[in-house]
Amino acid sequence: MKMRIKFTFFLFALLTMIILLLLGCSPGQKGSEENEMINDNLVAENHNVLSPSGKFSLEMAISQSDNVKGFSFIVRGASSTIEIFRSDDFFRLRDTNYLFWGDNDTIWVYSSDLGTFYWENTADTWTKKTYSENGERVIVPEILRKLKPQYFK
DSSP: OHHHHHHHHHHHHHHHHHHHHHHHTOTTSTTHHHHHHHHHHBOBTTBOEEOTTSSEEEEEEEEEETTEEEEEEEEEETTSOOEEEEOOOOEETTSOEEEEEOGGGOEEEEETTTEEEEEEEETTEEEEEEHHHHGGGSOOOHHHHHHOTTTOO
């Protein structure tokens, strides 16, 4: 009798876990398309992203400094491997970071350690700006408002 109760409980728990797993992995779940859009637009170590104009590709350049793994970024021509711009900044990978394109081929970096920065494109060169100094005059890209709604409205 005890074995039957244990087996019934085990079967019930197993079925519950399978149902929860199937519901959690459903492709039609709310927000999955939005999450896909966000992931497609974020630059990652092996995921370059094309600029809004289609002229440039943004990539993450991984390196190490004092045994700390981090990244800077490189802009290349979309149809070539020619490097057009390379940032001098170093963002630690152990922190939360988002690297992505904004409007007008502006490059944005959110770093939980260093803050939020953007590089404005003028004649295919990028000039670094600090969001904290210019926040009232700058429209934050939608992707950052979705990723960090507590900080960006």
